[in-house]
Amino acid sequence: MKLSELPxxxxxxxxxxxxxxxxxxxxxxxxELGFVSGERVEVMAAGPVAAEPLLVQIGFxxxxxxxxxxxxxxVRTEVEA
Structure with missing residues (x-):
């Protein structure tokens, strides 16, 4: 799945x-920012207009x-693994 589709x-x-x-x-x-294979990622929130931008946390x-x-x-969720 794509990060933009992640709940x-x-x-x-x-x-x-x-x-x-x-x-x-x-x-x-x-x-370069850290979006590399194996890193944990989470979508924290979305903006008020058209749900953009996405607030994404990778590491800290x-x-x-x-x-x-x-x-x-x-990305791969725990359920997909």
Whole structure:
């Protein structure tokens, strides 16, 4: 499932970050921020307008991501494992 589809307050594990083009700057930046395979991630909240941005916690750090950015991150929940 994609991170943008993950229900709020549901723990998941990052599987991968999808590149949409060769040398994708956004995907590379997400990996630099810690969205790498095996990391625990959770969607904490969503913004008031069109549920954007998403407040995402990875480790002890929180980030605000657009839904389009979160859709690049593939995750696996405990139930799927």
């Amino acid at each position: 709020h307050r549901t723990a998941a594990t990052v599987e991968s970050v999808d590149d949409q083009a060769p040398n994708d700057a956004i995907a590379r930046r997400l990996r 750090t929180r980030f605000a991501l657009r839904r389009s950015e979160a859709a690049r991150v593939r």
